[in-house]
Amino acid sequence: MTMQRPAVTAEAAATKTPPRRASRARRRSLVGAAYAAPTAVMVGLFFVTPLLLVVWMSLHKWPLLGQPTFNVPDNYAGIGDNQLVGSAVWFTLKYTVIMTVLLFSLALGLALLVQNRRRGVGFLRTAFFLPMAVGFASASLLFLGLLSDEIGPVSDALRAIGLVDGYVSWTSGSGNSALGSTVVLVLWRFAGFNMLIMLTGLQAIPLEVYEAARIDGASRWQTFRSITLPLLRPTIALVLTMMITGSILAFDQFWILTRGGPDNSTTSLVMVIYR
Known part of the structure; x- marks a missing residue:
């Protein structure tokens, strides 16, 4: 021992x-x-x-x-009795889903479009990102003027080519048109910014992985599904988090563009809190 x-x-x-x-x-x-x-x-x-x-x-x-x-x-009983709160919560959830799906799809598509270096790619990247130089409130006022049924050029252009008859109230005519106008504004303003984040994630993927997949005979869809998406997962999580958070906290675009109308159909939850 x-x-x-x-x-x-x-x-x-x-x-x-x-x-x-x-x-x-x-x-x-x-x-x-x-x-x-x-x-x-x-x-x-x-x-x-x-x-x-x-x-x-x-x-x-x-x-x-x-x-x-x-x-x-x-306090909480008063919230439950307020019908506007319920409709605002439902609208905010609907807007969040629509905005997240469309903005993510557009940003990813633009990032894939300008991923490879070739002639004109630098110009496209700058053009897509340029709307971020405009403040959100200024962009909302710009779209309010463009979509105006009295002085806006959008209605005049569509009427000139025969797509619409008369004047169209894009921001106040109906709930769907007001929501659509806001969605177009947000897509124009933020697609380039999210494209840049997605592009950063795409360029971080090693080229050797794509070369190995090409040698193995993988198609473009198989490469995208089995290589690009899995390796892009952290970037996708970041982008989706920002999109969902921004949609839930949406205020400026609705307050300036639609004022929550018509008939409170575009009133977000943050607008109810503000009021």
Whole structure:
């Protein structure tokens, strides 16, 4: 028994992490925590704290002057009794689905179109991204003028080629036309931006993978389905997150272009909160 103890001790000592390596790993962890600390503080101050404050305010009746009082059921009961809230939630969900599908499809298609370097690709990339240089409110006002039934050139052009008769109220004639006008505006404004993000993900895929697939006889569809989409998954997740978040928080385009009409058919949830 006494002769086996040194072997066990030597084996345990061999499995221990060297002190120098442990201190180096601890130092790297501290450096990483130091880099992450400012961001964590900013998120805590400007995101987590306001979120908790909003939740606390929703549970109280808070007059401008005076002390807040606990009022749990009344605030949420008022939301349930408001029919405009229900219609706004449904419209926001519908708009989010439509906008996400169309914007993602267009952005991915444009990214695939300008992926390879050839004549004119640089011009196309710039042209597709150029609408991002226009502010969202300015773009909404621009489309409001273009789609106006009185002075807008869109109705005049369509009437000149015989596609429509008379004047068309694109932003206030019906709920579908108002929604369609807003969708076109958002596609024009944000397709190039999302295209650029998708293009970055596409160019990060190694060319050797495509060469191996071509040598193996894979078709373009098989290459796209089995190579491009799986390797593009992190980029797709980022783009979809931004699209869904932006659609749920939609306000500017509806407030300027349609004012929530006609008959509150394009009133988003954020507009209800604002009102």
